[in-house]
Structures are given as structure tokens and as C-alpha cells.
Amino acid sequence: GLAAIDIYLGATEPAEDDPLNKVYPGEFRYGGGHVIEDLVAGKTVLLEAKAYATDCYANTKCKKELCLADMPHALLCNPRNGYQNYNCAVNFSDKTVHTYMGTLKPKCRNANYCSAGELSPLLNDPLYRTIGLGTRIFLGGGIGYVTWHGTQHNPNVLRSSGGTPRQPAGTMMVQGDLKQMSARWLRGVSLQGYGCSLAVGLGVPIPILNEEIALFTGVSDKDIFTQVIDYGHDYTNRIQRNYGEVSYAELRSGQIKVAGKKVPTAPLSSRVKAVEIAETLKRWILDKKFQLGEPVAHFPTADFSLDDKE
Template sequence: MGEFKVNKTYAEINEKIKSGKAVVVTAEEIIGIVKENGPVEAAAQVDVVTTGTFAPMCSSGAFLNIGQSTPSVRTTKTWFNDVPAYSGVAAVDSFLGATEVSINDPLNKIHPGEFNYGGAHVLQDLVSGKKVEVRAESYGTDCYPNRKIEKTMTLADMPQAIMCNPRNGYQNYNCAINRTDKTKYTYMGTLKPNMANANYCSAGQLSPLFNDPYLKTIGIGTRIFLGGTQGYVSWSGTQHKSDVQRGLNGVPLTPAGTLFVMGNLKEMSPEWLVAQSIRGYGVSLSMGLGIPIPILNEEMAKFTAVADEDLFTQVVDYGHDYPQAISKSYGQISYAELKSGTIMIQGQEIPTVPLSSMIKARKIAMLLKESIKNGSFLLGEPQHIF
């Protein structure tokens, strides 16, 4: 007899998906089901729980192949609409990072900079079907004699375009405040002086890795919703941490797990891939990410039933402490409190500002639910767990 009262396999769930018999609910819907029926009965009833998040994910980008020229070229420097891409790959491949900015951008020379155009904007333009100006240089070789190319391209003109994001889907993240008497411009947005606002970035109970706190069903080969199409988890993300402080429900109380994800940029949508100009900080890219969680047993049913009031994060000072690498929490706050619109820190009521979209997170979970129910999205069994 197994460890659990309910035991399912990926193959069994996929067969139910193919036959149209799978029971699929969102991470918000499972909360009530488990509360009313308990985790064992919920696990017997439900096969898949869908999650979703839409938020800035700086560590994103794409490998772009611009096709060969006549005569042939091995590009060593490449620009897309004057945004540099890394060309130390081979031939006509380059990697365009979402946070790279235009060569003409004044950056923070006039503080705070506006960062109006960068790699994320190029990627959004490409998935929107717009033309981009491609410019590349080379030192020339016997086999690749061409030294310079210029052309206008759309995404459809590129032989390959692969979204490759080294760090997406943070499992938890800080709530940012500013305890100094000056406005601070950060990747967590503009923080007003004297704790006049508190910014946070998570979909809470809908967020993918909150619903599988130990990543028991998420690993290499997990099929996901990425940027409007089907993508995959290819490794754990950079800055991934598993050995962290956790609550009694197993959910990390600080930044923890991250995912390295990939997908076909040519199939993505501008609705789920949106460039962000973050004042005084730089360029970022908001990505739509959703992960289906298979309910293999009652433990997974219990994990996915986590609610905002049971999810906590730390309040961190981004005005002084964070830039000085001082690790200090000014309070542990639930996502229910954050989503209420105000939190109380050191006797001061502070308005909260979400950087992630709950509306879009909820829509991703619903789109993923419908795709699984109609049989167009099967579960990918992970080949390696982190």
C-alpha cells in the first residue's frame, strides 16, 4: 500500500485529459473544494490545478537567428532597433536580453532615467508583427567574408526565435518600502520616502510555485503556459534556493525557488509579453506564466489549497538596507493583507501597490484550465526534480 490514500500517475491523468474526463480547477477554486471535502476527497475528485502569474521578470530574453547573407557572415556585433544583442554564439545567432537598452539611451545620466526602449520592447514589437531594423558587423573570415549587413525583419522572417528565460516565476518575493527621506527608484518600482508606499510582486494563491512549495511536480520537461503558448521548464532558475525558512504549510517565507523556462517566441502573443520601462531603474519584461499542478495524491491537493492568508513575505527597506546588502525584515506580512490595499508597519498604515496583475494571472489559470479540459494541453512529466 502506498504512502497516500490517493495515488495517480501522469500517464493516468493524461489519458483522462485525452478522453475529456479530467477534472480541472484553478488554484483559487481548489481552496474551497479542499476546505469543504478535505484533501483526500479533493484529490480523488480533482486531477489538475492550474496556476498563473503575470509580472515583470527581468531575467528574460531570446535567441534570435537572423538568417544568412550573401556573401556569408559570422556576426560579432548585432543590434535590433539599436539595442545590442550578444553575438558571441556563432554565425548569425545572438541573444537579446530583455533588460538591454538602446545605445542612444541616456540611462541615468539625467536622473531618474526613463528607459523608453530596450530589449523587452524589441521582443514585444516582434511578437506584435512589427518590423525591426537589424544591423550586424563582423571582422570577416575566409569562410565568412561579409563584414556588415543591414536589413529590416519581422519575426516571421527569422528562421528561429527561442524565448530563453534564465529566471522566471519567483516562488516568493520581498515587499519593498523606503525608510529614507528621499524618493528611491528601484526594480520594485518608485518608492516614496518615509514608507509612503509598499510595493509587492506576486499573484499570491494563484502563483505557480506557491502551489507546489517543494517543487515535487515541477522540473525539467514540465509543460507550461509561457507568453501565450506552450513552453517548458528546462532547469532551475538562477538564484534558485530550496534551503530556506518555511511556514508550517511548507511555503517559503522569503525569496526561494525560480525556474529556467523556454518556448517558441514565434508562437507568443503581445498580450502575454509586455515591455516595461521602470523609471530610474531600466527595462524589464512582464511575462505570462502558468503551470498545471497534477493532483497525484492528497498531499498535492493540500499544497494547492493554500490561500492568501496563509502566504507570507518579508517587508524590506529598499531605500537603505537593500542597496547596502543589509538583510533585515521590518515585518512579516500575508498576501491577504497586501491585497487588502494597506499594511501596518511600525504603527504606520501604508498603502500597497502590486506590480503583478491579478486579472491577468486569473485569466492565465482559466486559459490553462480550458486548454487541458479540451485536450490541447497535456501534462509534461518532469525528468529531473530540483
């Protein structure tokens, strides 16, 4: 439950009258992520709440319009962000499937991926040397913080010789003041046949403290690999199998080869926006509007050493 006057709004919460997937594939036109975007954009939303009465809180219902400026505090809390590498999704089944990785055509006719590759924060600090509890970050157009490793954080996966994971690995839990943020960097998302969500602009500064970090941050798309996973059958049936590996350079080229077949690719994250975030964060640092700091505590990391690979 929630304490009095506190409101929790989930980014994936659908509208009360949404038919969901009863009319398949559902469109999920408006959900929690869209409400958050509207609030940050300065729009007014309708609040409706019901509860039981107590001696100190007699009202059992509330219905009013409000905007972000009416709220004394508003925090954006994300328990899992900045996934360190993720699957390339395909569909080997005979029917179209709608997933959190987007719509996948049958018989492996398209492939979707989700990462900024060489610009992705955790791929530039694969062992979490500079990122941890208290790290100051760019979040949604404002300043936020890493509050711990995120859900599904799993550093103990197969890695390249340079330390880069070849499978989904680390994640970050992040938080920031919603009132500082911008609708340019927080956008409600509708995933056909799956649900609604929130696209979040995220940037993490990585100070070059030594040769190891310089090596890590020099990683390029051709050095970063991910696995190709079938979301039409294997994923939904929890079958742990992949159909090879592809580099982000191949993914960004617009075409990969899977099972001997040329397959067109499309990203779910924006490379253009990633560059803009990096340039914005760089400008903030140069203008002394953003200060770097050491993490208070480090994430659980992998038992990996570059010395062992030499």
C-alpha cells in the same frame, strides 16, 4: 561569443542612444523587452550588425529590416522566472528611490510587492513535487517548458507549517517558441530610474496526485507571508534585516501596517491576468490542446516534511 547567424537579444538591453540615468531618473522608454514585444506583435524592426571578416563569412556589416516571420527559429529563454515568493519593498530613507520593485516614496509612504500569491505556481507546489525539468507550461501565450531551476534558486529558507516559503525561494528557468507567443502576454516594461525589462505571462499546471499536493494547492493568500524589506538603505547596503511579515491577503487589501504606520500597497504583477492564464490553461487541458507530463528531473528542494509539522 555567438555562433555565426545567431542573435541574442537581452530583455534588459537599453537602446544604444538611451541616456540611461545620466538624466535622473532615467525613463528607459525602449529596450530589449520592447523589441521582443514588437516582434511578437508582427512589427518590423531594424537589424544592424558588425563583425570581422573570415574566408567563409566575407561581410563585415549588415543592416536590414526584418520581422519574426523572417526568422527560421526564435526562442524565448528566461533564466529566472516565477519567483517563489518575493519581498515587500518599502523605503525608510528621506529620498525617493527607483528600484526594480518600482518607485518607492520616502519615509515608508508606499509598499510594492510582486506575486500572484495563491495563484503563483511555485507557491502551490512549494516543494517542487510536480515541477521540474521538462514540465510543460503556458509561456507568453504559447506552450513552453521548464528547462531547469532558475538562477537564485534557494529552497532552504524559513517556511510555514504548510511548506510555503516566507522569503524568496525557488525559481524556474523556462524556454519556448517565440513564434507561438502573443504580445498580449509579452510586454516591454520601462522601470523609471532603473531600466527596461519584459513582463511575461506564465502558467504551470499542477496535477493533484495525492493528499499532500491537494493540501499544498489549497493554500490561500491569508496563509502566505512575505518579509518587508527597506530598499532605501538596507538592501543597497546588503544589510539583512526585515520590518516584519505581512500576508498576501493584507497586501491585496491595499494597506499594510509597517512600524506602526499604515502604508498603501501596490502590486507589480496582475491578479486579473493570473486568473486569465489559469482559465486559459484549464481550457487547453480540457480541449486536449495541452498535455500534462512528469518532469524528467526534479529541482533541488528543501529538507521539509509535513509529517514533521503534525
